[in-house]
Amino acid sequence: MPINLKEVANRQDKLGPGHRMCAGCGETIIVREILSVVEDPVVVADATGCLEVATSIFPYNAWRVPWIHNAFENASSTLAGAEAMYRSLVRQGKIPEKNTKFIAFGGDGATYDIGLQWISGCLERGHRMLYVCLNNEAYMNTGIQRSSATPLGASTTTSPAGEVIPGKPQWRKPLTAIIAAHKIPFVAQAAPHAWRDLMTKTQKALAADGPSFINVLAPCPRGWRHDSNETIQMTKLAADTCIWPLFEVESGVWKLNYKPKEKKPIIEWVKSQGRFRHLLQPANQRVVDQLQAKVDEEWEELLKLCGET
Amino acid sequence: MVKGKVVALDGAKAVAEAMRQMNPDVVAAYPITPQTEIVQTFSQFVADGKVDTEFIPVESEHAAMSACVGAAAAGGRVQTATTSAGMALMWEVLYVAASTRLPIVMHFVNRALSAPLNIHCDHSDSMGARDAGWIHLFAENAQEAYDNAIQSVRIAEACMLPVLHTQDGFIISHGVERLQILPDQAVKDFIGTYKAEHPLLDTDHPIMVGPVDLPDFYTEHKRQQVDAMEKAPQVIRRVGQEYGTLTGRTYGLVEPYKLDDAEVAIVVLGSTAGTSKVVVDALRGKGVKAGLLKLRAFRPFPAQEVAVALRDKVAVAVLDRSMSFGGQGGPVFLETCAALYNGGGRARAINYIYGLGGRDTTPDQIERAFQEILNISTPGKAPVDADQSERGRQSPG
Ligand SMILES: Cc1ncc(C[n+]2csc(CCOP(=O)(O)OP(=O)(O)O)c2C)c(N)n1
Numbered sequence: 001m002p003i004n005l006k007e008v009a010n011r012q013d014k015l016g017p018g019h020r021m022c023a024g025c026g027e028t029i030i031v032r033e034i035l036s037v038v039e040d041p042v043v044v045a046d047a048t049g050c051l052e053v054a055t056s057i058f059p060y061n062a063w064r065v066p067w068i069h070n071a072f073e074n075a076s077s078t079l080a081g082a083e084a085m086y087r088s089l090v091r092q093g094k095i096p097e098k099n100t101k102f103i104a105f106g107g108d109g110a111t112y113d114i115g116l117q118w119i120s121g122c123l124e125r126g127h128r129m130l131y132v133c134l135n136n137e138a139y140m141n142t143g144i145q146r147s148s149a150t151p152l153g154a155s156t157t158t159s160p161a162g163e164v165i166p167g168k169p170q171w172r173k174p175l176t177a178i179i180a181a182h183k184i185p186f187v188a189q190a191a192p193h194a195w196r197d198l199m200t201k202t203q204k205a206l207a208a209d210g211p212s213f214i215n216v217l218a219p220c221p222r223g224w225r226h227d228s229n230e231t232i233q234m235t236k237l238a239a240d241t242c243i244w245p246l247f248e249v250e251s252g253v254w255k256l257n258y259k260p261k262e263k264k265p266i267i268e269w270v271k272s273q274g275r276f277r278h279l280l281q282p283a284n285q286r287v288v289d290q291l292q293a294k295v296d297e298e299w300e301e302l303l304k305l306c307g308e309t
Numbered sequence: 310m311v312k313g314k315v316v317a318l319d320g321a322k323a324v325a326e327a328m329r330q331m332n333p334d335v336v337a338a339y340p341i342t343p344q345t346e347i348v349q350t351f352s353q354f355v356a357d358g359k360v361d362t363e364f365i366p367v368e369s370e371h372a373a374m375s376a377c378v379g380a381a382a383a384g385g386r387v388q389t390a391t392t393s394a395g396m397a398l399m400w401e402v403l404y405v406a407a408s409t410r411l412p413i414v415m416h417f418v419n420r421a422l423s424a425p426l427n428i429h430c431d432h433s434d435s436m437g438a439r440d441a442g443w444i445h446l447f448a449e450n451a452q453e454a455y456d457n458a459i460q461s462v463r464i465a466e467a468c469m470l471p472v473l474h475t476q477d478g479f480i481i482s483h484g485v486e487r488l489q490i491l492p493d494q495a496v497k498d499f500i501g502t503y504k505a506e507h508p509l510l511d512t513d514h515p516i517m518v519g520p521v522d523l524p525d526f527y528t529e530h531k532r533q534q535v536d537a538m539e540k541a542p543q544v545i546r547r548v549g550q551e552y553g554t555l556t557g558r559t560y561g562l563v564e565p566y567k568l569d570d571a572e573v574a575i576v577v578l579g580s581t582a583g584t585s586k587v588v589v590d591a592l593r594g595k596g597v598k599a600g601l602l603k604l605r606a607f608r609p610f611p612a613q614e615v616a617v618a619l620r621d622k623v624a625v626a627v628l629d630r631s632m633s634f635g636g637q638g639g640p641v642f643l644e645t646c647a648a649l650y651n652g653g654g655r656a657r658a659i660n661y662i663y664g665l666g667g668r669d670t671t672p673d674q675i676e677r678a679f680q681e682i683l684n685i686s687t688p689g690k691a692p693v694d695a696d697q698s699e700r701g702r703q704s705p706g
Pocket residue numbers: 027048049050051072073106107108109110111134136138139140141142147
């Protein structure tokens with residue numbers, strides 16, 4: 001279904017204003033983009049994390065759709081339970097079929113780390129639901145700790161840049177590929193600056209007859225140390241440096257959604273955020289080189305998978 | 310009263326049969342000895358189309374309870390089954406289920422916790438969750454496990470609290486017994502239909518489940534949970550009465566056995582109550598005024614019933630099939646002592662930790678416990694091993 005921005009923008013937001021997320025937070029932008037193209041009834045599950053704590057402080061509720069939070073690691077299984085109940089009640093004729101959609105939101109901590117087993121189980125069992133990873137590349141809710149999504153060299157409070165160790169020593173987990181290896185109908189990587197791409201992916205994900213997954217890069221001005229008005233240009237830069245390529249895997253077919261005319265060097269990405277500031281010291285040039293090598297390696301792999309070479 | 314059918318089943322199969330008859334909307338469960346027989350028997354009912362249940366064969370018990378929370382919040386009947394390490398893995402979400410006031414039913418089998426790994430019965434697993442906010446019922450035999458399973462649904466839905474009802478691992482779960490099961494229709498009528506008040510699936514009336522509470526509301530929500538639990542005894546009695554009218558087997562929170570005129574008594578949970586009854590009968594035959602107080606409900610703890618039942622006893626022995634390391638006794642002992650103290654009882658109480666990791670508890674041992682409380686109650690006679698276990702003991706000095 002083609003997306004008419006004017007029409008989509010005029011729909012009432014399903015995540016209302018008045019929540020307590022930071023100005024410029026990537027997470028709320030993404031959630032609103034995604035939910036703006038959901039026209040069917042929808043049930044949302046949210047893992048513990050920034051989005052959850054800042055939109056649900058009792059007795060306030062920023063959500064205009066049914067919403068459930070259970071714990072940090074289990075938004076997927078919680079939603080799977082609701083989805084199973086929906087199927088059961090519809091099948092038994094206890095409630096009418098309304099084409100209800102089920103969407104879970106979890107941070108990178110909830111998704112890459114603590115909740116991976118639960119997600120994997122849900123994907124294997126084939127629950128008809130969309131899981132969205134709001135990937136800000138660290139545990140932001142608890143004060144910027146490293147996750148397995150945090151990129152090499154980034155300084156977080158548990159991988160701080162120190163006298164000896166220049167930020168996170170490891171690269172990052174190839175989660176989107178791991179999810180794709182589950183051979184579910186639809187898997188994608190996206191970013192909020194490419195709103196039409198993200199919205200189209202959401203439509204495809206929700207139309208899929210089975211589980212679907214979208215990993216979305218979600219800049220966090222607090223954790224990444226950039227100004228709150230730079231969020232959108234941040235993910236554009238991520239796509240242009242190829243540290244966050246936009247692609248999709250539909251029924252096993254890999255497709256690249258964006259190929260920069262000119263691939264920008266990773267140093268531009270490094271220079272844009274305070275979490276990499278220490279990498280600009282000459283002694284840490286080797287980390288920047290390693291980062292560039294990692295990005296290049298994965299980009300080449302992706303081009304191959306997508307039949308672009 | 311309806312006529313039940315007499316069958317030979319073990320406790321696990323009896324509960325699976327009750328689940329078939331109750332036909333829950335969603336079941337999410339994971340295998341673990343000695344509960345596995347419940348989930349696999351039920352899976353066969355699903356495969357044979359004997360139930361309408363959506364069965365979620367989860368990848369862990371944490372996921373089982375997580376899915377139960379989502380499914381129950383969605384608005385329908387939800388059940389699960391587990392034991393031991395499975396419950397330990399669920400622990401975080403047990404609290405979420407109770408605090409979210411979801412009427413989930415857990416068919417539980419008691420088994421020891423690791424380490425060392427042990428698959429046999431003791432009560433340390435479910436006792437570990439005694440403060441999680443679940444109603445917690447014990448069964449003496451397979452008949453009671455079956456009966457508790459059916460009553461649990463009614464109790465859970467009336468209290469808006471989750472219920473775990475349990476049976477002793479292997480001793481009940483794998484011991485084939487003669488029991489009566491109800492006709493399917495009678496079970497259906499007894500549990501009736503369930504309509505959730507605020508289902509998540511009602512997308513026309515969106516609700517929020519599981520918000521954040523700051524210090525300004527957390528206590529208020531906990532207080533509501535306390536209130537719900539305080540109403541549970543009435544509900545358990547009412548449902549137990551109604552079940553009695555239907556089956557001839559009436560249930561309350563406790564079951565006194567030859568207790569009225571007893572001078573000494575044993576307090577016990579689960580299958581050991583059966584063994585103890587045999588011993589009480591034998592002692593009565595010898596003219597000893599022995600009695601028994603079987604606890605069916607551990608949460609809510611029937612403090613008033615316990616206090617009244619034991620008030621005039623001279624000495625009681627409290628049997629615990631689990632420990633509280635560094636505490637002053639097992640959980641049943643501590644609760645019983647508190648009930649006695651608050652109820653003005655003067656009985657002296659001693660605690661026995663028994664049957665850990667499936668060790669047999671024999672009539673001889675129970676008789677010895679009776680002998681010890683008889684000694685305590687006779688002036689001038691020292692209790693055997695009293696320095697180890699007697700309430701109010703003095704340090705050896
Ligand atoms: C079992 C458990 N472990 C740890 C926590 C503490 N905790 C809450 S949110 C969070 C990090 C969230 O990070 P992420 O999933 O990336 O979400 P973000 O806040 O960055 O959006 C942590 C560690 C918890 N709530 N539960």
